[in-house]
Amino acid sequence: xxxxxxxxxxxxxxxxxxxxxxxxxxxxxxxxxxxxxxxxxxxxxxxxxxxxxxxxxxxxxxxxxxxxxxxxxxxxxxxxxxxxxxxxxxxxxxxxxxxxxxxxxxxxxxxxxxxxxxxxxxxxxxxxxxxxxxxxxxxxxxxxxxxxxxxxxxxxxxxxxxxxxxxxxxxxxxxxxxxxxxxxxxxxxxxxxxxxxxxxxxxxxxxxxxxxxxxxxxxxxxxxxxxxxxxxxxxxxxxxxxxxxxxxxxxxxxxxxxxxxxxxxxxxxxxxxxxxxxxxxxxxxxxxxxxxxxxxxxxxxxxxxxxxxxxxxxxxxxxxxxxxxxxxxxxxxxxxxxxxxxxxxxxxxxxxxxxxxx
Amino acid sequence: xxxxxxxxxxxxxxxxxxxxxxxxxxxxxxxxxxxxxxxxxxxxxxxxxxxxxxxxxxxxxxxxxxxxxxxxxxxxxxxxxxxxxxxxxxxxxxxxxxxxxxxxxxxxxxxxxxxxxxxxxxxxxxxxxxxxxxxxxxxxxxxxxxxxxxxxxxxxxxxxxxxxxxxxxxxxxxxxxxxxxxxxxxxxxxxxxxxxxxxxxxxxxxxxxxxxxxxxxxxxxxxxxxxxxxxxxxxxxxxxxxxxxxxxxxxxxxxxxxxxxxxxxxxxxxxxxxxxxxxxxxxxxxxxxxx
Numbered sequence: 001x002x003x004x005x006x007x008x009x010x011x012x013x014x015x016x017x018x019x020x021x022x023x024x025x026x027x028x029x030x031x032x033x034x035x036x037x038x039x040x041x042x043x044x045x046x047x048x049x050x051x052x053x054x055x056x057x058x059x060x061x062x063x064x065x066x067x068x069x070x071x072x073x074x075x076x077x078x079x080x081x082x083x084x085x086x087x088x089x090x091x092x093x094x095x096x097x098x099x100x101x102x103x104x105x106x107x108x109x110x111x112x113x114x115x116x117x118x119x120x121x122x123x124x125x126x127x128x129x130x131x132x133x134x135x136x137x138x139x140x141x142x143x144x145x146x147x148x149x150x151x152x153x154x155x156x157x158x159x160x161x162x163x164x165x166x167x168x169x170x171x172x173x174x175x176x177x178x179x180x181x182x183x184x185x186x187x188x189x190x191x192x193x194x195x196x197x198x199x200x201x202x203x204x205x206x207x208x209x210x211x212x213x214x215x216x217x218x219x220x221x222x223x224x225x226x227x228x229x230x231x232x233x234x235x236x237x238x239x240x241x242x243x244x245x246x247x248x249x250x251x252x253x254x255x256x257x258x259x260x261x262x263x264x265x266x267x268x269x270x271x272x273x274x275x276x277x278x279x280x281x282x283x284x285x286x287x288x289x290x291x292x293x294x295x296x297x298x299x300x301x302x303x304x305x306x307x308x309x310x311x312x313x314x315x316x317x318x319x320x321x322x323x324x325x326x327x328x329x330x331x332x333x334x335x336x337x338x339x340x341x342x343x344x345x346x347x348x349x350x351x352x353x354x355x356x357x358x
Numbered sequence: 359x360x361x362x363x364x365x366x367x368x369x370x371x372x373x374x375x376x377x378x379x380x381x382x383x384x385x386x387x388x389x390x391x392x393x394x395x396x397x398x399x400x401x402x403x404x405x406x407x408x409x410x411x412x413x414x415x416x417x418x419x420x421x422x423x424x425x426x427x428x429x430x431x432x433x434x435x436x437x438x439x440x441x442x443x444x445x446x447x448x449x450x451x452x453x454x455x456x457x458x459x460x461x462x463x464x465x466x467x468x469x470x471x472x473x474x475x476x477x478x479x480x481x482x483x484x485x486x487x488x489x490x491x492x493x494x495x496x497x498x499x500x501x502x503x504x505x506x507x508x509x510x511x512x513x514x515x516x517x518x519x520x521x522x523x524x525x526x527x528x529x530x531x532x533x534x535x536x537x538x539x540x541x542x543x544x545x546x547x548x549x550x551x552x553x554x555x556x557x558x559x560x561x562x563x564x565x566x567x568x569x570x571x572x573x574x575x576x577x578x579x580x581x582x583x584x585x586x587x588x589x590x591x592x593x594x595x596x597x598x599x600x601x602x603x604x605x606x607x608x609x610x611x612x613x614x615x616x617x618x619x620x621x622x623x624x625x626x627x628x629x630x631x632x633x634x635x636x637x638x639x640x641x642x643x644x645x646x647x648x649x
Contacts, residue, residue, distance in 0.1 A: 070450055070453075115634070116630065116633045116634055116637075119633070119634065119637050120633050120637045122449060123386075123392045123449070123453070123592065124588065124592070124633060124637060126392075126453070127584055127585070127588045127629060127633065128629075128630060128633050130581070130584065130626075131585065131625075131626035131627075131629045131630050131633075132626075132630065134581075134622070134623055134626045135623050135626050135627065135630075138619055138622055138623045139623075141619070142618075142619040251581065255457060258454070258457075259454075259457075262454050301468050301469070301474070301475055302464065302465035302466060302467065302468025302469040302474060302574070303465065303469060304465070305461045305462075305464055305465030305468065306461070306462050306465030306466055306469065307465075308458075308461050308465075309457075309458040309459065309460070309461030309462035309463075309464075309465060310458070310462055311458075312454060312455075312457065312458035312461065313440055313455060313458040313459065313462070316444065316451050316452075316454050316455045316458065317440065317443055317444060317455070320444075320447065320451060
């Protein structure tokens with residue numbers, strides 16, 4: 001058990017609270033920087049996907065985990081970002097400009113979608129975002145003169161300072177830098193008054209409102225920021241996958257993104273990363289596990305969906321705080337070693353509060 | 359005449375949406391959660407009917423009730439095993455849970471060797487029959503869909519208004535805690551509601567099967583029933599059917615009069631307009647907490 005003895009106000013402001021934080025995060029940083037030389041190229045590509053999904057996950061975590069607004073159409077923002085980036089880079093515009101435009105355009109779209117969010121709550125908001133997701137997907141498929149429609153769209157390599165980033169390692173570093181930047185931005189946002197306002201809205205809209213939080217402004221802001229991160233993630237995704245087609249940004253992708261934040265652990269920044277790792281590693285594990293199962297089960301087409309569903313059910317039933325919640329429990333167990341009790345993290349059973357009366 | 363023809367096919371399709379939406383509304387009213395597994399329950403119901411007819415060799419009139427009752431029992435089981443343990447948790451957990459249940463059902467059906475990945479036709483006795491009325495051509499499948507939906511609606515309406523069970527369900531939907539104090543077995547009631555919703559989903563599946571085909575991804579039609587439920591107001595049973603009809607007719611008309619592509623998104627455009635103009639739907643109750 002570590003006891004922090006605070007002697008200075010700066011200790012409350014520092015990002016790393018104690019030596020353990022500094023040590024472990026530096027170690028992680030060194031490992032991430034050295035990864036391209038240590039791991040084979042295939043794994044570096046997978047790490048890149050984890051970083052990209054983590055950026056999108058941070059955005060969705062901000063919206064769903066911290067502001068309490070659930071989006072069932074987040075893949076649409078990903079799509080807007082990806083197509084903006086692809087079209088601008090293919091037209092010869094520089095990469096940073098295209099990336100900024102992808103983020104800003106997605107944010108603008110997010111603000112438009114946020115408008116119904118001011119009037120509707122709970123499941124209705126889910127429906128509004130779901131409907132919006134379908135409209136964007138169909139729009140991308142039908143606007144053939146710009147997006148290439150269902151035939152798809154090839155994306156060029158990004159180039160930065162006159163150099164084309166065409167190797168796996170170079171693109172990995174690009175994603176790493178952007179991901180670290182996004183993470184620091186979100187961590188600092190959550191420490192600011194804006195972040196606290198988001199959390200207050202999540203916990204109770206009425207009390208947030210009575211504390212003088214302008215609901216409309218903060219909800220729209222949350223949507224815009226979340227969509228901007230999804231747009232940036234989408235832009236990187238476009239470069240990584242190099243071939244865009246509308247069905248990549250459909251309802252399945254939206255549900256995958258939601259799955260990511262729920263399994264990672266709602267309401268924690270670590271959760272976005274753990275969820276992204278889960279989302280990338282799980283299909284690989286299933287593919288590896290296939291060989292050990294009898295052929296009738298292992299080779300069946302529906303195996304992946306079934307496993308995903310079962311994992312999701314198991315998490316909601318037994319570990320509602322997600323992977324990060326499990327880590328907190330394990331850590332508490334070791335920190336308190338002989339004194340850990342069964343009920344320490346027990347969920348409060350709340351009697352049902354009607355959604356209709358919020 | 360052409361318009362009338364379009365309207366009839368729109369109404370038939372709308373009845374299917376309405377039936378699935380009815381399942382959403384039943385569950386939402388009673389437990390205030392939204393079941394994303396409804397479309398997949400419908401798919402399993404259609405496969406159940408198919409299995410009863412082709413594998414077990416039941417005649418049509420026996421396999422339909424068998425599939426419906428089987429699905430209703432399955433619904434009760436799902437509620438008991440996965441939904442009840444997290445009763446009282448935030449609604450979003452339950453939404454994720456039902457998404458998981460939907461994934462599992464779709465995956466398991468796909469995994470059945472030789473059956474899951476193919477498309478099948480449900481051998482119904484009225485398949486392919488056509489009624490000509492003046493210049494109109496109405497297929498028997500569409501008539502059966504419309505008729506069955508009407509009968510089912512009347513049945514559910516009667517149950518909710520006159521039977522003790524229906525009134526208990528209404529009470530528990532308004533305030534679970536108060537209903538509990540009044541001696542209503544809320545937990546058992548929730549199980550029954552899930553059973554009822556699954557049974558309705560099976561009926562929708564059996565009605566839809568002759569029009570389209572039976573395959574593992576037919577549950578995605580459930581995503582179009584959400585707009586139906588929202589347009590009708592998520593809390594109103596007749597609203598679900600009316601919403602379904604509106605969505606069905608809009609879809610049929612936009613498929614014919616508007617450029618290609620609008621057919622698939624017309625329901626979602628309608629629902630967005632609805633949410634901006636009248637967030638509680640056509641028949642939804644408007645409630646507000648005052649401090």
